[in-house]
Amino acid sequence: MNILEEWNTYQTRRQLFARGKNVLGGAALTSLLGDAMLGSASANNALGVTGPHFAPKAKRVIYLHMVGGPSQMDLFDYKPGMQKWYDKDLPASIRNGQRLTTMTSGQARFPIAPSKFNFAQYGKCGMWMNSDLLPHLSKNADDICWMRSLHTEAINHEPAICAMQTGNQIGGRPCLGSWASYGLGSMNSNLPTFVVLIATPTNREQEQAISSRLWSSGYLPGEHAGVSFRSKGDPILFINNPPGVSSSVRKRTIEGLNALNELNFKEVGDPETHTRIQQYEMAFRMQASVPELTDITQEPEYIFKMYGDEAKKRGTFANSVLMARRLAERGVRFTQIYLNNWDHHSNVGGRMPSQCKDIDQPCHALIEDLKQRGMFEDTLIIWGGEFGRTIYSQGGLSKENYGRDHHPRCFTMWMAGGGSKGGAIHGETDEFSYNIVKDPLHISDFHATVLHLLGYNHERFTYKFQGLDQKLTGVEHRKVIKELLA
Numbered sequence: 001m002n003i004l005e006e007w008n009t010y011q012t013r014r015q016l017f018a019r020g021k022n023v024l025g026g027a028a029l030t031s032l033l034g035d036a037m038l039g040s041a042s043a044n045n046a047l048g049v050t051g052p053h054f055a056p057k058a059k060r061v062i063y064l065h066m067v068g069g070p071s072q073m074d075l076f077d078y079k080p081g082m083q084k085w086y087d088k089d090l091p092a093s094i095r096n097g098q099r100l101t102t103m104t105s106g107q108a109r110f111p112i113a114p115s116k117f118n119f120a121q122y123g124k125c126g127m128w129m130n131s132d133l134l135p136h137l138s139k140n141a142d143d144i145c146w147m148r149s150l151h152t153e154a155i156n157h158e159p160a161i162c163a164m165q166t167g168n169q170i171g172g173r174p175c176l177g178s179w180a181s182y183g184l185g186s187m188n189s190n191l192p193t194f195v196v197l198i199a200t201p202t203n204r205e206q207e208q209a210i211s212s213r214l215w216s217s218g219y220l221p222g223e224h225a226g227v228s229f230r231s232k233g234d235p236i237l238f239i240n241n242p243p244g245v246s247s248s249v250r251k252r253t254i255e256g257l258n259a260l261n262e263l264n265f266k267e268v269g270d271p272e273t274h275t276r277i278q279q280y281e282m283a284f285r286m287q288a289s290v291p292e293l294t295d296i297t298q299e300p301e302y303i304f305k306m307y308g309d310e311a312k313k314r315g316t317f318a319n320s321v322l323m324a325r326r327l328a329e330r331g332v333r334f335t336q337i338y339l340n341n342w343d344h345h346s347n348v349g350g351r352m353p354s355q356c357k358d359i360d361q362p363c364h365a366l367i368e369d370l371k372q373r374g375m376f377e378d379t380l381i382i383w384g385g386e387f388g389r390t391i392y393s394q395g396g397l398s399k400e401n402y403g404r405d406h407h408p409r410c411f412t413m414w415m416a417g418g419g420s421k422g423g424a425i426h427g428e429t430d431e432f433s434y435n436i437v438k439d440p441l442h443i444s445d446f447h448a449t450v451l452h453l454l455g456y457n458h459e460r461f462t463y464k465f466q467g468l469d470q471k472l473t474g475v476e477h478r479k480v481i482k483e484l485l486a
């Protein structure tokens with residue numbers, strides 16, 4: 001018996017009542033305030049939410065994942081010296097025997113392909129950005145925390161995106177959104193805590209598979225898995241009642257099923273049964289909340305001018321980002337958006353303009369929209385892919401058509417709002433954008449920093465599984481990057 005258990009066991013009746021003198025008043029206050037007190041207290045109790053270690057800077061997250069790996073030297077990592085290296089081989093001293101994918105390891109040459117796009121400096125921070133393709137986002141240079149020295153061990157898509165989302169290249173772990181749900185819980189019991197949106201790119205030349213395991217809760221309770229909203233048909237399968245079934249019948253059916261599940265849970269104790277109960281109840285509440293959420297016709301016209309005309313089309317990136325703002329506004333903790341087709345093995349010059357057109361105006365609009373609603377300071381926006389691209393060309397090389405292979409050694413991501421430091425430019429790469437020369441930032445250090453902004457010490461934020469205290473940042477020593485914090 002530890003000291004705390006011993007003290008609780010032997011305390012006197014007078015001490016017990018003295019400690020509990022405010023319990024009834026507190027219970028009455030909670031009843032009056034309902035879900036407004038501590039987010040959604042009843043929902044959070046059901047989900048076993050832990051609560052933060054300290055006051056969080058970010059109450060919610062909108063994570064924009066660019067599936068395939070954006071080319072850092074064509075967007076944010078300006079390398080003007082590469083123009084004189086056009087079609088010359090990457091020096092062996094730069095590559096230094098580093099691992100290549102099978103797509104380029106057999107090439108006889110590694111010809112340098114400088115970016116064909118123009119760059120300019122923006123903001124007081126002087127961030128170099130692609131001036132041809134990012135005219136809107138460049139206005140927010142001082143709002144954004146730039147990270148140019150991310151690196152990972154994974155060189156292929158599946159393990160790399162798994163590592164970026166879950167902290168490990170091997171599947172089966174909880175993703176960042178599930179950890180946020182487990183830690184902070186719900187702010188709206190009528191909507192999921194963690195929502196996933198998959199946006200359709202304008203150009204669909206070379207898309208990667210996007211698996212639902214990326215928003216799995218892993219070994220965390222199943223209630224913390226992401227709920228995927230569809231872009232066609234009903235936002236969620238079976239959200240509407242079947243023909244001839246009224247809401248009252250549906251409600252009685254769910255109550256009956258839950259009663260049976262409760263009996264089973266008490267007897268067997270299977271956590272999946274508890275998950276099923278929560279899902280049935282959430283599904284019923286969402287029948288009322290989701291139609292209102294997804295009806296964007298009530299948005300004023302100036303909002304569509306901010307996000308662009310594509311925001312009116314379901315499934316586009318602009319529409320998904322507008323939906324993310326609506327979700328955040330209604331208390332959803334974590335919204336994950338995936339945008340495909342950043343795997344630029346060929347035709348960088350042809351595909352990059354289309355990809356940037358998809359993201360440029362919506363990302364700028366999201367920042368400005370959150371600002372005007374007073375939500376920017378406590379909403380963390382994350383943008384990035386699973387790795388970067390090589391400065392050398394894959395396959396043939398011409399100034400009009402070149403490709404770039406996977407490159408895990410260095411890549412660029414950015415954050416905005418939610419306690420991140422606007423205008424900070426962290427990390428430097430060499431003149432080839434191939435190796436990091438200053439302030440390396442491992443993806444697990446990035447995870448530790450995000451958890452810190454959410455109010456968690458990543459070393460203490462754990463879940464007992466298979467006899468071990470599991471955590472997002474793994475077993476190696478990781479650190480919060482304080483230079484990224486406001």
